[in-house]
Amino acid sequence: MRFHTRKWIKPQDLNPNGTLFGGRLLEWIDEEAALYAIIQLENPKTVTKFMSEIDFKSSAKPGDIVEIGLDVVAFGKASLTLSCEVRNKMTRESIITIDKIVMVGLDEQGTPKAHGKTEVEFVKNRLKT
Template sequence: MRFYSRKWIRPADLNSHGSLFGGQLLQWIDEEAAIFAMCQLNNNPNIVTKYISEINFTASARTGDIVEMGMEVVAFGRTSITLSCEVRNKVTKEKIITIDRIVFVSLDANGRPSPHGCTEERD
């Protein structure tokens, strides 16, 4: 798992219970996963999120916490790439959320699935 991105939790990121709003975290994950997928697919910006598997919230974060998002390639398909994700507290390393599968599909100019030609993970 590679942890490239970090977010500092601010009051605007909280829900009514004073903890990190799950929707905000999912937005960050979708963006970070898309960037990671694009980099894996030779900087191909023509991808879309097709599927996100079960999302497992195991802890929370509060104002002032720093969270880091980790991504790793699970599989390459002909037109798709599947990633897994983990978000953890930077200081304590406690897992906040895990997602086993996030699938992105490469598209052609007409919005149809298109082969991406990638078969192995890149740095």
């Protein structure tokens, strides 16, 4: 799992129990998956099609730092399937796992657009030196 983004839990991120609001966490995950897929598919018109079961394993409290990790599960014709784990940066305790997030690249008409990708590419390898 590659952990890409860290978030610091602040008062505006909390639910009435004083812990991290699940909806806020899902917002962060969706944004991270979208950014990752846009870069991999080289298509800014990439959307979330599907998220599998979401498994909340623990919580986070104010002041905690969480990190969002993604792995590529598969490349489809117009899609990219990811898995996700969010964990506490300091304790490494898992907070949430999602086995399957499907992101789809679209064309100008909003229909799935084939991308021809079959493996993860790193931006540094795309740059000509």
